[in-house]
Amino acid sequence: MVFAYALYLGLIGGSLLAVLFGLARVGEGFRRWRQATALHDVPIASLDAVSIGEAAVVGRLAGAERDCAVPVADQQCVCYDLEVVDSTDTLPVHEEREAARLFVTTDEGRIRVDLDGFEFDLTDDRTGSLSVKSYDDPPEGAVAFAEEHDLPDQGMRRDREFRYEFLRDGDEVYAYGTVEPDPEREAGAGEKGVVLVAGDDGFLSNKSTATLLRERRFTLAKSVTVGAVVGTGGLAAFLWLTGIAQLFL
Amino acid sequence: MVDFATVVLGFGLVVLAYSVVKYLGSAHNNVVEAHERCEKAWSDIDVLLERRAGEVGDLIDLTREHVSHEQDVLEDVIEARERVVEASNPDEAADAVVALRSSLDEVYDLSTEYPDLASSERFDELSDSIRTIEQRIENRREQYNDAVRAYNTRLKRVPERFVADYYGYTSKTPFVASASAREGVDVGDRLSLSDED
Numbered sequence: 001m002v003f004a005y006a007l008y009l010g011l012i013g014g015s016l017l018a019v020l021f022g023l024a025r026v027g028e029g030f031r032r033w034r035q036a037t038a039l040h041d042v043p044i045a046s047l048d049a050v051s052i053g054e055a056a057v058v059g060r061l062a063g064a065e066r067d068c069a070v071p072v073a074d075q076q077c078v079c080y081d082l083e084v085v086d087s088t089d090t091l092p093v094h095e096e097r098e099a100a101r102l103f104v105t106t107d108e109g110r111i112r113v114d115l116d117g118f119e120f121d122l123t124d125d126r127t128g129s130l131s132v133k134s135y136d137d138p139p140e141g142a143v144a145f146a147e148e149h150d151l152p153d154q155g156m157r158r159d160r161e162f163r164y165e166f167l168r169d170g171d172e173v174y175a176y177g178t179v180e181p182d183p184e185r186e187a188g189a190g191e192k193g194v195v196l197v198a199g200d201d202g203f204l205s206n207k208s209t210a211t212l213l214r215e216r217r218f219t220l221a222k223s224v225t226v227g228a229v230v231g232t233g234g235l236a237a238f239l240w241l242t243g244i245a246q247l248f249l
Numbered sequence: 250m251v252d253f254a255t256v257v258l259g260f261g262l263v264v265l266a267y268s269v270v271k272y273l274g275s276a277h278n279n280v281v282e283a284h285e286r287c288e289k290a291w292s293d294i295d296v297l298l299e300r301r302a303g304e305v306g307d308l309i310d311l312t313r314e315h316v317s318h319e320q321d322v323l324e325d326v327i328e329a330r331e332r333v334v335e336a337s338n339p340d341e342a343a344d345a346v347v348a349l350r351s352s353l354d355e356v357y358d359l360s361t362e363y364p365d366l367a368s369s370e371r372f373d374e375l376s377d378s379i380r381t382i383e384q385r386i387e388n389r390r391e392q393y394n395d396a397v398r399a400y401n402t403r404l405k406r407v408p409e410r411f412v413a414d415y416y417g418y419t420s421k422t423p424f425v426a427s428a429s430a431r432e433g434v435d436v437g438d439r440l441s442l443s444d445e446d
Contacts, residue, residue, distance in 0.1 A: 026268055041283050041403065043395030046388035051293045224268040232261035248253040
């Protein structure tokens with residue numbers, strides 16, 4: 001009986017999530033479509049002639065300080081993005097981004113990039129994950145990380161996954177964002193005192209622009225179709241399961 | 250009373266209608282933004298053209314101090330500089346830039362004939378500054394042309410094409426010198442004229 005109630009509530013929750021997923025998928029489609037528009041329309045700026053405002057730059061990533069390393073993974077990098085997801089929680093229990101002082105450089109010059117707010121779209125060799133089941137002995141690094149960041153105890157029911165993305169010194173990147181005057185400009189550095197920030201829709205990728213455009217082809221049509229179908233199906237299931245639908249019959 | 254199917258299908262239709270309206274709105278924004286990118290890219294070039302005109306003005310004054318009798322060359326530079334300053338669109342600017350570059354080459358050539366001019370520190374500074382600005386103009390010209398290419402492509406796409414027709418957006422011309430501007434410059438003739446003087 002208890003199982004039946006749990007299943008019933010689970011189905012209602014699942015149907016409601018389907019509605020939210022459908023709406024989110026439509027929003028995601030528009031977001032990816034805006035990225036495709038930026039990739040197509042915003043010219044690649046030459047780094048010795050970059051001007052204030054919206055800009056796209058392509059060049060090698062270079063960290064001005066020592067490299068950092070991805071926690072829980074043996075990966076040296078100049079920046080990383082890490083999230084810890086527990087099977088018992090919908091939202092990540094921990095998120096962090098670490099970056100050295102970064103520049104995108106070309107033969108013409110360089111520009112500092114402030115990674116706060118940038119969305120990453122990285123190739124498979126720059127992403128990874130570490131799964132720790134509740135019954136596993138967690139690796140030493142995972143234990144130390146959990147203690148350092150005061151993560152909830154896994155116990156015997158909480159599976160944990162560390163998902164990370166990172167970039168290495170010298171990686172060729174495409175970055176789209178907004179160029180602003182750099183408040184950290186070094187006096188006498190002999191370069192333009194500007195910084196590339198994320199702005200509203202900033203994203204950074206180590207894929208080629210052709211690949212990024214190919215991945216975003218028909219993305220809006222696909223997302224809206226999937227979103228509408230899943231959302232409508234979810235709503236139908238929710239109304240039926242909660243008994244609201246029967247009021248209409 | 251509204252039945253169940255109507256409610257569910259109505260939800261799906263609302264999602265689709267929202268998507269279509271937002272898509273059309275975004276199409277309009279895309280045209281406007283592409284147009285603004287062209288305007289901004291052009292204004293970036295315009296700023297550099299003005300800066301170069303200022304540096305060229307200083308270079309003319311300096312050259313006049315040393316070789317005041319080379320009136321033909323100086324008048325050419327002054328005239329070309331004025332054309333650049335007065336240029337109000339990429340077409341005019343492109344032709345004027347070619348003429349100015351040619352005239353400046355003649356001034357640089359004069360420095361080989363007049364050691365006083367060549368040894369002037371200020372002459373070196375101005376020459377370097379003008380060359381740096383020209384390189385930046387060249388880079389921004391490429392960006393402007395990329396922006397114009399993207400804008401013109403967008404005007405040919407559906408639904409942006411209908412939006413552009415409705416709001417009166419027309420295609421733009423890239424910043425390239427016309428063939429007549431290039432053919433019209435004969436540096437060799439001018440130099441031989443100055444040799445005769």
